[in-house]
Amino acid sequence: MNLNLRPRIVDLYLARSVMLATLGTWFVLGGFDVITAPVNELDEIGEGGYTLSHAVLYTAYTVPRRAYEIFPTAALIGCVLGLGGLSARSELTAMRAVGMSRLRIGLGSLMSLSLLTAVMMLNAETVAPFGEQNAQAVVNAAKTGDVVVARVSGLWAREGNVFLNARDGVRRQADGEEWTELQGVRLFEFDDEGRLLSLAEARQAEHRADGWVLRDVTRARFGERSVQSETLAEERWESGLDDQALAAAAKRPRYLSAAELQRNITYLQRNGLDSKAFENAYWARWFYPVNVAVLCLAALPFAFGSLRSGGFGKRLFIAIVIGVGYLLAQRLVVSLSDVYRFDARLAYTLPPVVLMGLCWGLFARRE
16 A cells, blocks of 8 residues: 555655746746846837826736746746755655656656646647737737737727728738738727718738738728728728738737647648748647656756755756757757748657757766
């Protein structure tokens, strides 16, 4: 009975030690990021109606996204600190003496990180996109005064007496050309007294070099006692609405949920357009837990061993360098996949395999 119970208690003890160290590291790194974020916005304060309070509110909305991005690095450092603390108190040595393998210790430390990783995956699909959308709404409304992004009703813009509402908006790129594309567009035109003159619904609106084009348009014009309706396959829209403001309001691929990314990939591929940016963001979401697990296992060689063999601070520094280098290398390989057009899944698989091979070699040397 004791043999079945003791490993379970040790696993929970390992998980608690790593979780506390990770949470502390996460709080410190996230705190620095949140504190410096408004400072990075200082250059834009004064643009339109953008003030310091807008910068602080923008930062508050982006906290879930920042926590998601920082977590892999915090997990690596927390794993090294948690296991290193156990090593300093000779607890890891005692665990090895009773027959626990290093792999078993690593899996025990992954217990808490797997729970935090699941929370961050849920955050990336729910809270983070919501926060980013509201953050962009704050910035665009303050800087331009004409563009607002609403959670339920999409993107709103105003030009004189014409109000635009779009369900969604993205930046497209193909054959060296880049343009803004809005889906589910409605145009409301009012007179000076606030009476509705016309309502136009379009499946899509595109802004290219020669201006705006509405596609699959249904327009209703309201008279004193009548309504006239017409349907057009395509219509030019003469508007001075700031395309750059709308582009800024359009969602960026890496801030979308996995379901939204999949819809965009399907749409782009169906229409023969470049979907690489959305594919990279989509697979980055699914390889996120792999990155956390690999970084945690990569910390194991630096947590074991005598503290006299170079010092724990030195090993912690090397582990951080390897972790940051891993994330940068992965970003580089993904960028190369854009240039040489190979599968994003291969780009996200190669760095973990290389890092695990390196760590396996370090394990073998220490054994």
